[in-house]
Amino acid sequence: xxxxxxxxxxxxxxxxxxxxxxxxxxxxxxxxxxxxxxxxxxxxxxxxxxxxxxxxxxxxxxxxxxxxxxxxxxxxxxxxxxxxxxxxxxxxxxxxxxxxxxxxxxxxxxxxxxxxxxxxxxxxxxxxxxxxxxxxxxxxxxxxxxxxxxxxxxxxxxxxxxxxxxxxxxxxxxxxxxxxxxxxxxxxxxxxxxxxxxxxxxxxxxxxxxxxxxxxxxxxxxxxxxxxxxxxxxxxxxxxxxxxxxxxxxxxxxxxxxxxxxxxxxxxxxxxxxxxxxxxxxxxxxxxxxxxxxxxxxxxxxxxxxxxxxxxxxxxxxxxxxxxxxxxxxxxxxxxxxxxxxxxxxxxxxxxxxxxxxxxxxxxxxxxxxxxxxxxxxxxxxxxx
Numbered sequence: 286x287x288x289x290x291x292x293x294x295x296x297x298x299x300x301x302x303x304x305x306x307x308x309x310x311x312x313x314x315x316x317x318x319x320x321x322x323x324x325x326x327x328x329x330x331x332x333x334x335x336x337x338x339x340x341x342x343x344x345x346x347x348x349x350x351x352x353x354x355x356x357x358x359x360x361x362x363x364x365x366x367x368x369x370x371x372x373x374x375x376x377x378x379x380x381x382x383x384x385x386x387x388x389x390x391x392x393x394x395x396x397x398x399x400x401x402x403x404x405x406x407x408x409x410x411x412x413x414x415x416x417x418x419x420x421x422x423x424x425x426x427x428x429x430x431x432x433x434x435x436x437x438x439x440x441x442x443x444x445x446x447x448x449x450x451x452x453x454x455x456x457x458x459x460x461x462x463x464x465x466x467x468x469x470x471x472x473x474x475x476x477x478x479x480x481x482x483x484x485x486x487x488x489x490x491x492x493x494x495x496x497x498x499x500x501x502x503x504x505x506x507x508x509x510x511x512x513x514x515x516x517x518x519x520x521x522x523x524x525x526x527x528x529x530x531x532x533x534x535x536x537x538x539x540x541x542x543x544x545x546x547x548x549x550x551x552x553x554x555x556x557x558x559x560x561x562x563x564x565x566x567x568x569x570x571x572x573x574x575x576x577x578x579x580x581x582x583x584x585x586x587x588x589x590x591x592x593x594x595x596x597x598x599x600x601x602x603x604x605x606x607x608x609x610x611x612x613x614x615x616x617x618x619x620x621x622x623x624x625x626x627x628x629x630x631x632x633x634x635x636x637x638x639x640x641x642x643x644x645x646x647x648x649x650x651x652x653x654x655x656x657x658x659x660x661x662x663x664x665x666x667x668x669x670x
Contacts, residue, residue: 290579295414
């Protein structure tokens with residue numbers, strides 16, 4: 286049996302919130318449809334909205350059970366429990382439902398478990414420690430669903446053009462995870478520690494000469510505002526409009542509306558959160574960040590084949606944008622008491638967006654250039670957090 290690596294300090298036991306049965310469709314294999322129709326008949330649920338989808342070479346899904354905000358899974362009870370699970374046990378549920386909220390990343394060193402932050406219990410660290418659970422059956426199920434998902438780790442880079450092997454990567458990762466595992470520092474200081482580590486490697490940063498005359502803080506502001514809109518406003522796009530991004534950036538010093546300063550902006554409201562809200566949000570962001578690093582879902586074949594440093598800093602950017610969106614919502618809606626529900630909604634959105642992003646070569650080049658500046662990332666972390 287392959288070696289399974291499990292992340293530390295992350296818990297999960299199903300909280301029966303029902304959120305995984307809402308909004309997003311449930312992928313189905315063709316072999317599951319007859320069984321599901323039989324169960325629908327036995328449980329007297331409404332007609333199933335099953336549609337064919339485009340085949341994907343990475344998995345065995347050909348159909349999807351359609352859901353929406355107003356139309357949750359028809360097998361979900363009023364008590365937000367799965368009627369299939371209640372009446373017939375877990376094994377008769379769709380395979381993707383049995384697997385949720387887990388996935389695995391294949392590497393030469395074994396499989397690394399990733400708990401999806403689409404799960405309420407994962408977001409709020411509810412239940413049994415993952416390190417105390419056996420994931421053998423989950424991995425077998427994952428391999429059944431994704432029989433062709435063998436990631437190639439032979440072409441990974443510390444920085445664009447500077448190739449490293451997987452063993453060398455693991456040494457970098459060990460240092461990063463040690464910093465993130467520390468209980469003696471705030472999340473902000475942990476990020477600073479990781480950034481300091483990459484600075485110590487003395488890598489040669491890629492540059493665009495046309496940007497030399499632009500104030501670095503203006504570039505910072507443009508990156509944050511553009512990616513914020515991309516992640517939270519342009520929610521159907523899976524790639525940044527790289528041409529528009531660069532044209533605006535090259536004209537940033539000439540245009541008042543793009544002369545963005547983060548210093549006195551709504552983006553910097555994080556410190557104004559209550560102590561309790563700030564601690565809860567930092568805890569969520571810290572575990573999300575750690576889990577992505579641990580499962581290698583932020584660089585190389587784990588995410589759009591970004592280099593290690595660009596992928597790491599892109600993940601920092603996503604976390605900072607998540608802090609911004611959560612903070613802005615709480616700041617603009619002070620009368621809403623369900624702050625934790627708000628945070629969970631934002632985290633679920635980011636989890637889904639991150640999973641679906643598919644960057645073009647142009648966007649990847651932008652990230653390799655603009656997000657390998659450790660000074661920039663240090664400024665952004667210091668300003669926003």
